[in-house]
Amino acid sequence: MNQGMCELKLHADIPYSSHPQQTLDLYIPTLHNDTSTKVPTPIVILIHGGAWVTGDKKDLESLGKFISSSTNFAVALINYRISKTPEIKHPVHINDVAAAISWIYLNSDKYSYRNDRMYLVGHSIGAFLSAQLVFIPEYLINAANSYLKNTEKTKELFNSIRGIVGIEGIYDIPSLLERWPDYKKKFVEPAFGTDPEVYKSASPQYHSCNDAVTTIPPYLIIHSLEDELVDIDQSNNFYEYVKQNCKVDEGWVKLETGIKGTHYGILKEKELELGVVEFILLREAKI
Numbered sequence: 001m002n003q004g005m006c007e008l009k010l011h012a013d014i015p016y017s018s019h020p021q022q023t024l025d026l027y028i029p030t031l032h033n034d035t036s037t038k039v040p041t042p043i044v045i046l047i048h049g050g051a052w053v054t055g056d057k058k059d060l061e062s063l064g065k066f067i068s069s070s071t072n073f074a075v076a077l078i079n080y081r082i083s084k085t086p087e088i089k090h091p092v093h094i095n096d097v098a099a100a101i102s103w104i105y106l107n108s109d110k111y112s113y114r115n116d117r118m119y120l121v122g123h124s125i126g127a128f129l130s131a132q133l134v135f136i137p138e139y140l141i142n143a144a145n146s147y148l149k150n151t152e153k154t155k156e157l158f159n160s161i162r163g164i165v166g167i168e169g170i171y172d173i174p175s176l177l178e179r180w181p182d183y184k185k186k187f188v189e190p191a192f193g194t195d196p197e198v199y200k201s202a203s204p205q206y207h208s209c210n211d212a213v214t215t216i217p218p219y220l221i222i223h224s225l226e227d228e229l230v231d232i233d234q235s236n237n238f239y240e241y242v243k244q245n246c247k248v249d250e251g252w253v254k255l256e257t258g259i260k261g262t263h264y265g266i267l268k269e270k271e272l273e274l275g276v277v278e279f280i281l282l283r284e285a286k287i
């Protein structure tokens, strides 16, 4: 780990589409001693939470900087439109995330990172959105086809997702509402409307892994026992589901429940930062 040798160059608020909320921040490490060793690096894409109605890419800024400075990998923090007004409803959020990922895939040469090695790290609803990308592939297929204009490349994009980390994730809206009925009015209806069928069809847990374009990438599911906003059964059940039903690259799916912290507090835990970095570096060691 070349911590200290490396500087992070921030490209802030790059638009990946035309709406003011469709922006992303890129952190690109630059080795300032020796430019001749500048090798394109993998990219880690961070997706914030906030129950579809709040939140911003800045929420994961500290985690992103830690990942980038301790791995020398590029990091992208992405924004997507949130349901603050009634017209912003599912599938706007996931379509925006899919568009951002397609943009990141397409623009790797310009910013000098590798687009064949991408990692997704999502917190809370960001974990839901990351899982949707792979388990309900139509969103990323549509976005990729329109950005890349080449269906072969779309398959390559799916193949380039080399690992996913879900932190304090939601994966199953019907179960979430059974456990927390007041979430319906607070954010599920603003984000999805009132049809329970939509809650199900949008939830990764209700989709067969056979629908995925590729085998499921190595998956790290992290959930603190101290989470006061999302019950750990969300992660337990998703983990069991993936482990029992899905072909995962190298059988690599792990559930980590030993890291402390509340729903948001966990993001400040050193153990969380180190756990995410360790997962990515282990995966990178297996070319």
Ligand SMILES: N[C@@H](CC(=O)c1ccccc1NC=O)C(=O)O
Residues within 6 Å of the ligand: 048, 049, 050, 051, 052, 053, 054, 123, 124, 125, 126, 229, 230
């Ligand atoms: N910060 C949010 C609450 C929130 O994010 C949240 C609440 C309950 C369950 C999950 C949540 N976030 C998931 O992305 C708010 O203040 O409305």
